[in-house]
Amino acid sequence: MSNRKWAGLISILVLIVVVVAAGCAGTTTTTSGASTTPTTGETPTTSPPPVAGGTFTIAIQPQYTGFDPAHASEIDGMMVNYTTYDTLVRAQNGEILPWVAESWTTEEGGKVYVFKLRTDVTFNTGKTLTADDVAFSFTRFKNVKGNPSFQLDPVESTVAVDPTTVKITLKSVDASFLARLAVPTCAITEAAVVKEHGGTDAADADKTDTAQAWLDTNSAGSGPYTLTEYVNKQQVVLTANKSYWGTDKPKFDKIVLKQIDDVNTQKLLLQKGEVDFAINLTADQAKELKTDTSVKLVFAPTLDIFHIVQNRSIAGPASKPEVWQAVRYALDYEGLRLLCGEGTKSPYSVIPEGMLGAKPVDTATQDIAKAKEILAQAGLADGFTVDCEFPALAIDGVDFSLIAQKMQEDLGKVGITLNLKPEEIGLFLDRMRSSKMPTAISMWGPDYPDPQSQMAFLPGGPPAINYAGWRAGADPELEALGVQSAQELDPTKRVAILEQIQDDLVNTGPYVVFAQPTRYYGSTPQVDGVKPDPVFMLDLNSLIKAQ
């Protein structure tokens, strides 16, 4: 064989080896027969005794761009702020528990809250947290008019009655108020420190407050950790607050969140043990890692819901309410759940499982004959074509493109042709605000762990207007129920109202909710105490690492 031919053959062999290596990329070999069973929710602490001190490293694909509680609303930003700040109350398993506020009473039928503060809460500077700090924090939060400022929309005023008493007056009775306070966006900052760095709670704080730059990279809080470094695109460093007032002391000297944007890289780092935790694993990776003994999986429930929605303000067959009933029967929910990943549920309506008022999940089933019948009754037996817009990305590991293709296939069986229109997220959000999308596939994450957050889907709420053109006044009875649910403080009565709202939305609403996905976290086998949270991802202070 000539030299040239040998060289050609060698080149082809090299190519084959590289391609085979690529095909093997991502597969792992198990070193023993033991398989790891992923856990859901909290993991119990186990012996041997945990390591004290050192650094705990987390690989993260972050959305946060800063940590000023008055501006940060990204879910992973809230995860950091949950660790560096404290709130008046905390939410756990649907219950509101005292935290900085050791007790509270209500007046005027629930329109006024009087919180009694603990006297042993100290900031990372050593100063005691007082009612003045609470009043300043909440007033600044409202007046800087930052992204999350709507959280305290129900609040009329926050007043420090005395150093340990805070009086909050609401505009009207609001059943979701305490749940709003539990979210890390309602963090209590040390007023003196924030003021020192240009912070103000004045009415024109949106123009005069200059503390954001400092608070984005430092924390003026009382949590178990202090934010000591934030380099955008690189890492966040949380340093243990040695004088933390709480009983659950910080376990590590530092927690480092390393920005690793590529999820495949996160997986490799975790498998090699170079990071202790990876927070953005996908459903496919979770499936693959189930048999990898070098990784422990945790399935973290979310309160996020994925839905397909019709726009009732754009004339055409797709805007008819009965068409969306047909869509409800046409979808293959089991297939969609498989696509979204293990642990995904299909909520009955807009209230996800785990939230007050949620109805049983996975009850909707595909019925093609029924869907066709409904369309025929609507005079659309021959079907129709409609554009369907969605963001060209994945959220919670759910790839919108795959979901859209699956829906196109399902709806095609009943004669509805979806013209899929994937859009860059900026364009999608802009189109959303213009209410011009004939149909759309989107996702909603609650702002706080209370069903009132989901009442945004009623006429006049942001997703209702943006996606469905469903403005205030479109369904007065349904809207009245929404107002009632906001003001009903009795949980049993409130649940009854919420169930009725969901039934109405299912029967006449423009949404079909098809998925409530799960997040997948991975850790090295030595890590324990993983406490996921659907609103702020993870309690970083709960993590421990065995010897």
Place this chain on the structure above:
Amino acid sequence: MIKYIVRRLLAIVVIMFGVTIVAFVVTRLVPIDPSARFLGEKAASNPVIVAAFKARWGLDQPLYVQYLVYMKNLLHGDLGVSLTTRQNVLHDLRTYFPATIELATAAILISAILGGLTGITAAWWRGKWFDSAARAGSLLGVSIPGFWLSLIVLYIFYYRLGWFPGPGQLSANLEPPPPVTGFMLLDCLIAGDFSLFLNALWHLVLPAFVLASFSAGLIARTSRSSLLEVMQQDYVRTAHAKGMETRNLLFRHILPNGLIPTVTLLGLAYGTMLGGTVFVETIFAWPGLGRYAYQASAALDFPAIMGVTLLFTLTYALVNLVVDLMYAALDPRVVYK
């Protein structure tokens, strides 16, 4: 020559001014409201929050006012504040550009050495097995997508073989040195920590190799064909016929004439690499300008987009100037007046 350099530098200033207008207008022509990108759905539905956001970032002003304010600040060295990082854009560029310079410089050195040696050897041994292998290898280099190669290289050499460290500029458990210059290698040396320097150098190898693969392949092919052309020239044949030593023939006649196109290619490649590569930086968690630029453009972060565009323009123009000056150094027939 000095006059030529001054003229070119003045031309760069004019070009940069033109670029500010083009970049400003083009970014504003995108029919997307940045507040939709930065504010959540609920916040974006609140006109008070939207108005406060726009006022905070000067987006409520007429376009010409926004441009004039930007230019006034630019003349004072202020590139504005990034909507995404909320830091001064100049600070961001100072933070991320050194990492890109380090990576690009390592990659161009690998390209030049690997590509150049391969091309020279392939041309010298034209028709032999090495020539065929070099051509096949260079074809692979220019064909394989960077993001795919990044994943493969990381999987094989880091995960499977453990020959190289993982992503990032340093191992996850190491503290970076105090930032003096912003260049990791230099800062390690300045800190006097040689083991940290070696760790940083070792982390540089894989991403630099991936980044170099395309340009190394291109340089190998270009230098081979250019050298073959020179080797066919009469003066080379005459020198060879007159009994000139091979080494002298190669270094005095063939290489200086044959590598001129390669110099152009190296310059263009370096200028492109300095613009950052999103895929390599993302997969190797390299905190460079490519990721920053991509995220700025995706988020419609106007100040960051302008800052990055100006930096790219300046970098590319300066690299081209250096390449042109190198022509004059390599080829005595080239004279700049």
